[in-house]
Amino acid sequence: MxxxxxxxxxxxxxxxxxxxxxxxxxxxxxxxxxxxxxxxxxxxxxxxxxxxxxxxxxxxxxxxxxxxxxxxxxxxxxxxxxxxxxxxxxxxxxxxxxxxxxxxxxxxxxxxxxxxxxxxxxxxxxxxxxxxxxxxxxxxxxxxxxxxxxxxxxxxxxxxxxxxxxxxxxxxxxxxxxxxxxxxxxxxxxxxxxxxxxxxxxxxxxxxxxxxxxxxxxxxxxxxxxxxxxxxxxxxxxxxxxxxxxxxxxxxxEGDLWLRSAAHANAMAARLRAGVDAIGTLDVTQPTEANAVFVRLPAAVAAELRRRWRFYDWDHADGTVRLMCAFDTTAQDVDDLLAALRDALARA
The missing domain is CATH 3.40.640.10 (Type I PLP-dependent aspartate aminotransferase-like (Major domain))
Known part of the structure; x- marks a missing residue:
């Protein structure tokens, strides 16, 4: 294997x-x-x-x-x-x-x-x-x-x-x-x-x-x-x-690992939220206060993004998905997703 x-x-x-x-x-x-x-x-x-x-x-x-x-x-x-x-x-x-x-x-x-x-x-x-x-x-x-x-x-x-x-x-x-x-x-x-x-x-x-x-x-x-x-x-x-x-x-x-890891995940979600907001055409359904971003995506856009990334459908009826960041999410990970999202939206 x-x-x-x-x-x-x-x-x-x-x-x-x-x-x-x-x-x-x-x-x-x-x-x-x-x-x-x-x-x-x-x-x-x-x-x-x-x-x-x-x-x-x-x-x-x-x-x-x-x-x-x-x-x-x-x-x-x-x-x-x-x-x-x-x-x-x-x-x-x-x-x-x-x-x-x-x-x-x-x-x-x-x-x-x-x-x-x-x-x-x-x-x-x-x-x-x-x-x-x-x-x-x-x-x-x-x-x-x-x-x-x-x-x-x-x-x-x-x-x-x-x-x-x-x-x-x-x-x-x-x-x-x-x-x-x-x-x-x-x-x-x-x-x-x-x-x-x-x-x-x-x-x-x-x-x-x-x-x-x-x-x-x-x-x-x-x-x-x-x-x-x-x-x-x-x-x-x-x-x-x-x-x-x-x-x-x-x-x-015992130290600050809990805080460092959580703060980093939150920061990556904030970066992702800022990038989604900058696109200007997407509806974010919840405040981004921790490490999750909830956004409505057109079905074709979500399908295209899923060729590379996994994320959860939150509300099938209106296309809301949840994008979750973790302690090891990098700024490049976020930027790559945002770039792909912009490209998919342009094609859609």
Whole structure:
């Protein structure tokens, strides 16, 4: 089998490889025998690193992937009769094959959010029926940061949701697969978008920011969860050789790699957005606040671009596609795509 030609696409930041500093961390952890299932020096160090970012009460539970992180977190936050309020575009709703419902035994209560962001007014649409035995009980508000539409919640917006949820006796979960991109976009530390706003639990992303695999369920308020460790095991998310997951997370978070990588991805998306705007004839459907650009493309133009690049159709009805940048996207990658886009439009 011949090696595939190296390529960088715009479909997802999951397409990117592993950051070299993360690979180095995996190699450095590959020494001798250490206890399995998290009783190792790397996982212990991760706790210190996470507390440095998110506060002294934070506890990290490394898991294998983002869906696992969300399912374990939401299961731990809710009773069997509980429900989660989220947007119709949320990753837990659209991109996890109903795992929160099938595996977690939860009910998702969705609301429309044109820019991907929940508001207290939107939450009110589903946060009702408390004590009604006929209705799944709203117990958690789950927001995605940055959102699936590439927008970012400000601290004030997160705080408003937390204040509302807590007043109703509910908890707040952040699906933080791209939390680093949101923090980089706003120029804020991770805790400013989570702990300081009153968030209870975070699914802290790693794979979309340069890890081989690995995320973490980070509990900010211990009173918000029950049995996380047991649920992680029963949910098949407890890695036996956890040191290799924890070592990656430590490499990402101990210094500024998380910020450098996310800021670069954001910058490449901003460059792409500026180039699309300069063309002047295309409709960009969402603000570019993190590392994604949403733009409507004529079908013939999209087909021509797909001869070289992969990207996602977001709305088949109106031709909206998502162009996603990653930690390893280069300025030349962006400029090549823009040049091809201009040529395709001219021919169309």
């Amino acid at each position: 011949t090696d595939p030609q190296p390529a960088r696409h715009f479909a997802s930041d999951n397409y990117a490889g592993v950051h070299p500093e993360v690979l180095d961390a995996i190699v450095a952890a590959n020494v001798g025998h250490v206890p399995a299932y998290g009783d190792d020096p790397w996982t212990e160090r991760l706790q210190d690193v996470v507390r440095g970012h998110l506060g002294e009460s934070a506890t990290a539970y490394p898991v294998l992937n983002g869906t696992g992180a969300n399912v374990v977190a939401l299961q731990a936050m809710l009773p069997r009769w509980g429900a989660v309020v989220c947007t119709e575009a949320a990753h837990v709703q659209n991109d996890e094959n109903a795992a929160p419902e099938r595996v977690g035994g939860l009910k998702l209560l969705t609301v429309p959010a044109p820019d991907g962001r929940l508001t207290p007014e939107l939450v009110e649409r589903q946060a009702w029926g408390f004590g009604d035995v006929h209705r799944a009980q709203p117990g958690v508000v789950s927001l995605t940061q940055s959102t699936e539409l590439g927008t970012v919640y400000t601290p004030d917006q997160v705080r408003a949701l937390c204040d509302q949820a807590h007043a109703l006796g509910m908890r707040v979960h952040v699906d933080g697969a791209r939390l680093a991109n949101a923090a980089a976009s706003l120029g804020l530390p991770l805790r400013a978008l989570t702990t300081d706003c009153g968030v209870d639990v975070v699914s802290l992303g790693g794979t979309k920011n340069g890890l081989l695999l690995g995320e973490a369920v980070v509990v900010l308020d211990p009173a918000a969860v029950d049995g996380v460790g047991y649920l992680r095991k029963s949910g098949m998310q407890l890695a036996s050789k956890m040191r290799f997951v924890s070592a990656q997370l430590v490499a990402l978070l």
